Amino acid sequence: xxxxxxxxxxxxxxxxxxxxxSPPPVAAANNSNNLCxxxxxxxxxxxxxxxxxxxxxxxxxxxxxxxxKFRLAVTSHAMISPSDNVLVAFSGGPYxxxxxxxxxxxxxxxxxxxxxSKDKSLSVFGVGVAFIDxxxxxxxxxxxxxxxxxxxxxxxxxxxxxxxxxxxxxxxNIYATDSSDGKDRLTKLLDTVNDATGKEDLLxxxxxxxxxxxxxxxxxxxxxxxxxxxxIACHVLAATVKGQGYSLSADIxxxxxxxxxxxxxxxxxxxxxxxxxxxxxxxxxxSGGSSRQGSLKTLQPFGSPPxxxxxxxxxxxxxxxxxxxxxxxxxxxxxxxxxxFEFNRIPxxxxxxxxxxxxxxxxxxxxxxxxxxxSELFCPICNGPLKNCNSLKLSSVKSCQSSxxxxxxxSSCQFQILPKDPSSMENFCSLLPQQVVxxxxxxxxxxxxxxxxxxxxxSEDEN
Amino acid sequence: xxxxxxxxxxxxxxxxxxxIHDVNVIPNNEVDKLTMKDLLVWVRTNLIKERPEMFxxxxxxxxxxxxxVNDCDWELSGQLDxxxxxKDVVVFISTLHGG
Amino acid sequence: MEGNHKKARVRLCYLCNQRRAALKRPKTLExxxxxCFYELFEEEIHxxxxxxxxxxxxxxxxxxxxxxxxxxxxxxxxxxLNRRHNYGLDLFLLSxxxxxxxxxxxxxxxxxxxxxxxxxxxxxxxxxxLYGWTMDEIVKTIGLKxxxxxxxxxxxxxxxxGAALLKVxxxxxxxxxDDIAETVLLNILRGDIARLSRxxxxxxxxxxxxxxxxxxxxxxxxxxxxxxxxxxLNKMVTYxxxxxxxxxxxxxxxxxxxxxxxxxxxxxxFIFPSCLLRDYFVAGIYSPNAYRGFAxxxxxxxxxxxxxxxxxxxxxxxxxRISTSTKMPEQGICERCGYISSQKWCKACVxxxxxxxxxxxxxxxxxxxxxxxxxxDVKQSNGTxxxxxxxxxxxxx
Numbered sequence: 033x034x035x036x037x038x039x040x041x042x043x044x045x046x047x048x049x050x051x052x053x054s055p056p057p058v059a060a061a062n063n064s065n066n067l068c069x070x071x072x073x074x075x076x077x078x079x080x081x082x083x084x085x086x087x088x089x090x091x092x093x094x095x096x097x098x099x100x101k102f103r104l105a106v107t108s109h110a111m112i113s114p115s116d117n118v119l120v121a122f123s124g125g126p127y128x129x130x131x132x133x134x135x136x137x138x139x140x141x142x143x144x145x146x147x148x149s150k151d152k153s154l155s156v157f158g159v160g161v162a163f164i165d166x167x168x169x170x171x172x173x174x175x176x177x178x179x180x181x182x183x184x185x186x187x188x189x190x191x192x193x194x195x196x197x198x199x200x201x202x203x204x205n206i207y208a209t210d211s212s213d214g215k216d217r218l219t220k221l222l223d224t225v226n227d228a229t230g231k232e233d234l235l236x237x238x239x240x241x242x243x244x245x246x247x248x249x250x251x252x253x254x255x256x257x258x259x260x261x262x263x264i265a266c267h268v269l270a271a272t273v274k275g276q277g278y279s280l281s282a283d284i285x286x287x288x289x290x291x292x293x294x295x296x297x298x299x300x301x302x303x304x305x306x307x308x309x310x311x312x313x314x315x316x317x318x319s320g321g322s323s324r325q326g327s328l329k330t331l332q333p334f335g336s337p338p339x340x341x342x343x344x345x346x347x348x349x350x351x352x353x354x355x356x357x358x359x360x361x362x363x364x365x366x367x368x369x370x371x372x373f374e375f376n377r378i379p380x381x382x383x384x385x386x387x388x389x390x391x392x393x394x395x396x397x398x399x400x401x402x403x404x405x406x407s408e409l410f411c412p413i414c415n416g417p418l419k420n421c422n423s424l425k426l427s428s429v430k431s432c433q434s435s436x437x438x439x440x441x442x443s444s445c446q447f448q449i450l451p452k453d454p455s456s457m458e459n460f461c462s463l464l465p466q467q468v469v470x471x472x473x474x475x476x477x478x479x480x481x482x483x484x485x486x487x488x489x490x491s492e493d494e495n
Numbered sequence: 496x497x498x499x500x501x502x503x504x505x506x507x508x509x510x511x512x513x514x515i516h517d518v519n520v521i522p523n524n525e526v527d528k529l530t531m532k533d534l535l536v537w538v539r540t541n542l543i544k545e546r547p548e549m550f551x552x553x554x555x556x557x558x559x560x561x562x563x564v565n566d567c568d569w570e571l572s573g574q575l576d577x578x579x580x581x582k583d584v585v586v587f588i589s590t591l592h593g594g
Numbered sequence: 595m596e597g598n599h600k601k602a603r604v605r606l607c608y609l610c611n612q613r614r615a616a617l618k619r620p621k622t623l624e625x626x627x628x629x630c631f632y633e634l635f636e637e638e639i640h641x642x643x644x645x646x647x648x649x650x651x652x653x654x655x656x657x658x659x660x661x662x663x664x665x666x667x668x669x670x671x672x673x674x675l676n677r678r679h680n681y682g683l684d685l686f687l688l689s690x691x692x693x694x695x696x697x698x699x700x701x702x703x704x705x706x707x708x709x710x711x712x713x714x715x716x717x718x719x720x721x722x723x724l725y726g727w728t729m730d731e732i733v734k735t736i737g738l739k740x741x742x743x744x745x746x747x748x749x750x751x752x753x754x755x756g757a758a759l760l761k762v763x764x765x766x767x768x769x770x771x772d773d774i775a776e777t778v779l780l781n782i783l784r785g786d787i788a789r790l791s792r793x794x795x796x797x798x799x800x801x802x803x804x805x806x807x808x809x810x811x812x813x814x815x816x817x818x819x820x821x822x823x824x825x826x827l828n829k830m831v832t833y834x835x836x837x838x839x840x841x842x843x844x845x846x847x848x849x850x851x852x853x854x855x856x857x858x859x860x861x862x863x864f865i866f867p868s869c870l871l872r873d874y875f876v877a878g879i880y881s882p883n884a885y886r887g888f889a890x891x892x893x894x895x896x897x898x899x900x901x902x903x904x905x906x907x908x909x910x911x912x913x914x915r916i917s918t919s920t921k922m923p924e925q926g927i928c929e930r931c932g933y934i935s936s937q938k939w940c941k942a943c944v945x946x947x948x949x950x951x952x953x954x955x956x957x958x959x960x961x962x963x964x965x966x967x968x969x970x971d972v973k974q975s976n977g978t979x980x981x982x983x984x985x986x987x988x989x990x991x
Binding site for chain 3 (some may be wrong): 229369
C-alpha cells in the first residue's frame with residue numbers, strides 16, 4: 033500500500049508502527065515519533081482537548097495554514113486594496129481577535145514593502161478598530177466595562193506600527209447624537225420585542241447599524257468581521273429555520289456590499305476550533321483566559337450565550353460537529369452553492385464618494401434580468417433582500433406609517449420582532465433609529481418606481 | 496388516585512408492550528393533589544421498563560410525544576401543571592413512529 | 595365524558611365557541627374542538643389539493659400505503675374528499691411487500707383492513723414477484739451489512755412498477771410537514787444541493803413516468819397523529835382507540851438486531867427517505883449514528899419552542915436561490931429492464947445481477963467495503979459486461 037496523498041501518509045506511517053490494528057488517524061497525534069504533517073521537522077501540537085487535522089501540524093505550520101486561508105480570501109475577493117481604509121470590528125472574542133491580528137500582519141507586510149520600494153508608488157492601506165459597547169442593554173458594572181475597554185486599548189496599541197485608531201462606540205449612539213436619551217430609547221425598543229430570539233436578532237441588526245455608523249463617520253470604506261465557518265454554519269440553519277431561505281445566500285458570502293460600507297468576511301473558511309486553538313497557542317486572548325471566562329465575559333450580548341432558537345441551533349450544531357468534525361464545513365458548502373446576489377462582490381467603481389444608492393441604481397439600469405430587480409428591495413430591520421412576491425403586497429398599503437413599515441419588513445422580522453398590536457407597533461416605530469425608518473421609506477419609494485417600470489414595460493409589450 | 500394510562504405510537508414498547516394501564520397513584524405530598532408533573536415521575540419510576548429517554552426529556556415528555564388528558568391536548572390544560580383527578584384518562588402517543 | 599364538567603377551566607373552541615377545545619393547533623396556536631378540527635383538517639387538505647392542482651378528474655391515483663399513520667390517514671381523508679368534492683378519482687392502495695417476516699406481514703394486515711374499511715382496491719407488489727428475492731432471503735445471502743441498499747433501491751422501483759401495473763397517473767405519499775422540514779435540514783447537512791432544490795416540491799417526477807405528490811406537505815405530524823385519536827374519542831371507553839383508522843406502529847423485532855453499529859444503515863437512511871425502517875432511526879431506537887435522530891429531535895425541539903418553525907423551514911426550502919443549471923444526471927433507460935437510469939443498467943438490475951451470480955456486493959455504493967481479492971473476483975466474472983467501476987460510488991436516482 034503506497035499512497036502519495038498527504039491525507040494518507042500518517043495512516044500508512046501509523047500502520048507501519050503498529051501493523052496489528054488500525055486505530056483512527058487522530059491517535060497519530062499522540063505518538064511522539066510523529067512529526068508535523070507538513071514540514072516533517074517539528075513535533076505536532078498536542079493540545080489536551082483538541083483533535084483532528086489541525087492537531088497534526090506543528091504550531092508554525094498550523095499558524096501559516098490559517099493565515100494562508102485568510103490571505104487567500106482577502107486576495108481572491110479583492111477585499112483590501114492599497115488605497116483602502118479598513119475598519120475591523122473587534123468584540124474582544126477569539127474570532128475577531130484573530131481577524132485583527134491577521135489584518136495587522138497584512139498591513140505590517142505592506143508597510144515593509146512600501147519602505148523597501150524605491151518609488152513608493154503603492155500606498156499602505158489604513159486600519160482602524162471598532163468596539164461596540166453594549167453595556168446599555170444588559171446589566172454590567174461600569175468597572176468591568178472600563179476594564180475591558182482598557183484591555184482592548186492595550187491590544188490595539190500593541191499592534192503597531194502602523195498605529196491603529198480605536199473607536200469605542202456605545203451602541204445607543206445609533207440614535208442621533210443630539211438626543212441624550214439614547215440608552216433609554218434603546219432599552220424601550222428592545223422591551224417591545226416579546227420573542228427572545230427576535231430580541232437577540234434585533235440587537236444583532238442594531239450592532240451592524242452601529243458598525244456602519246462608525247465606519248461611515250470616520251472615513252472607512254471596508255468593514256471586516258471575524259465571522260468564521262462555525263458561526264456562519266449556525267446562521268445558515270438559523271436563517272432556514274426562521275424562513276429566510278431567500279435572503280440567506282446574501283449573508284454568507286465573502287463580500288456583502290449591500291451596506292453603505294461593504295462588509296467582508298476573511299475568516300469565512302476558518303473553523304472556531306482552529307481560531308480558538310490559534311488564540312490559545314499565541315496567547316491572543318485578553319486577561320490571560322478565554323473570552324468567556326475572563327473579564328470579557330461581560331461583553332457577551334446580554335452576558336449570556338444565545339438563547340431561544342439561536343441557542344437551540346448552536347447546541348444542535350455542536351452535537352453534529354462532535355459526530356462529524358467537518359459537518360460545519362459541509363453546511364457552509366451547501367449554502368455556498370446557493371446563488372449569491374449581485375451585491376455580493378466588491379463594487380467595481382473606485383470612487384467611494386459616490387453614494388451606494390446611486391451605485392445601486394446604476395446597477396439596476398445595467399442589469400436586465402428580473403432577478404436583479406427583485407434584489408433591490410430590502411427589509412428595513414434585517415436588511416435582507418425581499419423576494420418579489422413577498423413585497424408586492426406593499427403596493428396596496430396606503431395607511432399609516434407604522435403599518436407601511438410593517439409591510440416593508442420581511443415575514444421573519446414581522447413574526448419575531450415586530451409587535452402584533454397596532455399601538456405597540458406605533459410605539460416600536462417611534463423608538464427605531466432614524467436610519468431604519470429611512471430604509472423603509474427608501475424601500476417604498478423604489479418599489480413604486482419599480483411597479484411603474486413594470487407597468488410601463490407591460491404596456492409596451494402589448495403595443 | 497385511580498387513573499387510566501394509555502400508551503400508543505410505539506411508547507407501549509417501553510412498558511412491556513402493554514397499552515393500557517389501570518393504576519393507582521398515591522400523591523406523595525401533603526395537599527393530596529396530583530399534577531401531570533408528578534404523574535410523569537411516577538410513570539418513569541413504575542411503568543417504563545426500558546429506554547426512559549424515549550419517553551422523557553428533562554422533567555417533561557420528550558418533544559414529539561402527544562399527551563391527552565381526558566381527550567384534551569395537555570397544551571390546553573397547562574402541560575406539566577395540569578391537575579389530575581380521580582378516574583382521569585391520560586394518553587401518551589409518540590409521533591415518532593411509522594409513516 | 596364526565597371530566598368536562600368537573601374541571602374548573604374549560605376552554606371553548608375558537609371557531610364554534612360552544613364545544614370544549616380538545617387541541618391546540620401547532621400551525622396557528624388556536625384552540626379547537628374536535629368536531630371543528632376534523633372539518634378544518636380535511637378542508638385544509640382539500641385547499642392544498644385544489645390550489646396546487648394535484649389531481650384532474652378521471653385520474654387513477656395510487657396511495658402509497660405502508661400501514662403507518664400517515665398513509666392510513668391519507669387514504670381515509672383522500673377517499674372522503676374524493677366523495678365529498680367529486681374529484682372523480684379512481685383511488686387505489688399500493689403496498690410493497692419487502693418480505694420481512696414479522697414486520698411487513700403485520701403492517702400489511704393493517705393495509706388489508708384499510709382496503710375493506712375504505713372500499714379501496716389494494717395492490718401489493720412483492721420483492722419476491724418483482725425480483726425473485728425476499729428481503730429475508732437477501733439478508734441471509736449478503737449478511738447484515740448492506741441490506742438497506744437493496745431494500746431502498748428495490749423499494750423505489752417497486753412503487754413505480756406497482757403503479758405501472760395499476761396503470762395509475764400518479765402516486766400520492768403520506769409525507770407530512772415535519773418529514774419535509776427534516777429532509778430540508780438533512781440535505782443542508784449533507785451538502786446535497788440538487789435534492790435540496792427538489793425536496794420541497796409538492797409534486798415530483800413530473801418528467802418521469804409516474805409523478806408523485808404529497809398532499810400532507812403542510813400538515814403537521816401532530817395533527818395527523820391526533821386526527822384518528824380525536825375522531826375516535828367517543829369510543830375511548832372501549833379502548834378501541836384506533837379502531838376505525840387503525841394503523842401499525844409496532845417496531846420490527848425480527849430485524850432489530852441487524853441494525854446495531856452499521857454506518858451503512860445510516861447511509862441508507864439518507865439516500866432512501868422512504869426506507870421502511872426509516873422510522874426506527876427517526877425514533878432513535880436503532881440509530882447507530884445518531885445524526886438522523888438528532889435532526890428529528892431538533893425538529894421536535896424547535897416545534898416546541900416555535901411551532902411555526904416547521905412551516906418556515908419549508909418556506910426557506912421553497913425560496914432558496916438555487917440556479918436551475920444545477921441538474922441531476924441525465925436520465926436514460928436501463929438496457930435490461932427499461933426503468934429510468936442514468937447508467938447502462940439501473941441500480942436494481944446491477945444489484946440483482948450480483949445477487950443472482952452469488953456476488954451480492956456488486957454495485958453496492960462504496961468500494962471500501964470490498965477487499966482487494968473480492969474486487970478482482972468481481973472484475974473477472976463481470977469484465978465483459980463492463981459494469982464494474984462505473985457503478986462504484988454512484989447511486990442513480
